[in-house]
Amino acid sequence: MKKIIVLLICFYGVCANAQPYMLDRIVAIVGSKPIKQSDVENRYLQYRAQGYSLPGDMKCGMFEELLTEKLLMNQAEVDSLVVEPSEVEMDLTRRLEVFIRQVGSQEKLEDYFKKSIYEIKEDLRNSLYEQLLAQKMQRNITEDIKITPSEVRSFYNKIPKDSIPLINGQAEVAQIVMYPPYSDEVISEVRQKLLDLRKRVVNGESFRTLAVLYSEDLGTARNGGELGFQSRGELDPEFAKVAWALKNKGDISRIVESKFGYHIIQLIDKKGDQVSCRHILMTPTPNPEAIAAVTGRLDTLVRLIRKDSLNWNVAVRYSQDEATRFNGGLMINPRDQSTLFEMDQMEKVDYDAVKNMKIGEISEPYASKDSKGKLVYKIVKLKDQSDPHRANLKSDYTFLSDIALNDKMNKVVRNWVDEKIETSYIYIDESFKRCGLNNVNWLKQ
Secondary structure (H helix, E strand, C coil): CCCCCECCCCECCECCCCCCCECCCEEEEECCEEEEHHHHHHHHHHHHHCCCCCCCCHHHHHHHHHHHHHHHHHHHHHCCCCCCHHHHHHHHHHHHHHHHHHHCCHHHHHHHHCCCHHHHHHHHHHHHHHHHHHHHHHHHHHCCCCCCHHHHHHHHHHCCHHHCCEECCEEEEEEEEECCCCCHHHHHHHHHHHHHHHHHHHCCCCHHHHHHHHCCCHHHHCCCCEEEEEEHHHCCHHHHHHHHHCCCCCCECCCEEECCEEEEEEEEEEECCEEEEEEEEECCCCCHHHHHHHHHHHHHHHHHHHCCCCCHHHHHHHCCCCCCCCCCCECCCCCCCCCCEEHHHCCHHHHHHHCCCCCCCECCCEEEECCCCCEEEEEEEEEEEECCEECCCCCCHHHHHHHHHHHHHHHHHHHHHHHHHHHCCEEECHHHHCCCCCCHHHHCC
16 A cells, blocks of 8 residues: 655755645555545544534544445445435535534635535535445344333433433424515516526626625525525426426526525536526515514414414414424424424524413514525414423433434444454555554454
8 A cells, every 4th residue: 555645845955835745545445445545534624614523533533434334335235225316415505504604604614625615515425425325224224123112211221320411491382474475566676686687697797696696595695596406306396397498508597486486597407307507586575564464464363362262273274384384383493303492493583582481372473584584474382391401201201212212223233334344355554553443343354
């Protein structure tokens, strides 16, 4: 194997501010899968960008994670498991959004990686494919594992008292949401703005630059409105129909109305059943009369519910939020898809509405934003609330059951890894043998 070579850039014998460069090299092979030094470095940067840390030497932790990943990938290929490109693109978009939130801006992310956003995407794409394939294999290994109540109790009783998890105070909140309607005049203004932007692009201006400046989809605007490769089913039906009708790279659509607002779309590329495009989104601003009408309807619901003339579960049928109107209005925590929120996980306007409420109370109507940044008005009901406490089987059984199940699955995966190591070719470079790997079986070959 090649040794690390340090290159000094010198001119006329003078090395000015010379920096060491490491030529990429293979530091491990698992079955047929190599691990390069750059794989470790890139994984390390990804973790740091997300604010994660690992005990001990982080790069050694990354290295051992990659060893396991490659072992899972080898078996995934034997079992003919497949990760669709759309899965990779969705995860790539999500992770980049997390990275950008962590570091503060796209520019700071590019400075952190010392690469453009497009280069970062290219570096991450293959890495994410491999991670998703390994995860799919891991799910195959653990899909039949269940946990029984007696196993949960046994797991809980073995936890040292001072190590029992501390549960932060949590709240369960239900909502009734209404969207204020828009007048024809307001809609015409938005459409005209988009027509003007479309004309500017046709006349030679950059769609990407105009998206950064004018698009109201804040999640994509910072990236020039780019949505990444997506399948038809991942997009709003009206948006998808127009995006797929574009024929040539760079083509710009007519104005499209979707459930999120009004768009113009630029085609970037098509690959099989996926399309990559940019868009500029604009949403109309409701006039005061429309806002008064919506808040008036919500006021009426509040009065009727408070007088017990209307049951909450009946009133919630008037909600226009499709995600919650059929589950009693219970808000969903996007972090874990549960209905429980730690207070600091709520949007500020929701936190302000419930922070002084008692269980069962209902708020006055207030303005908020939906997941796409669209203006809504809502009322909320505090369904339940708990104080900070040590986890216990009575109040936190589901939480403890999830931890116990995860522990059981991890043990099964570790046993599977140990068995596969014995029958797989493993090469580890001397420089990483000094890492002190958690699983010493990697070093037995």
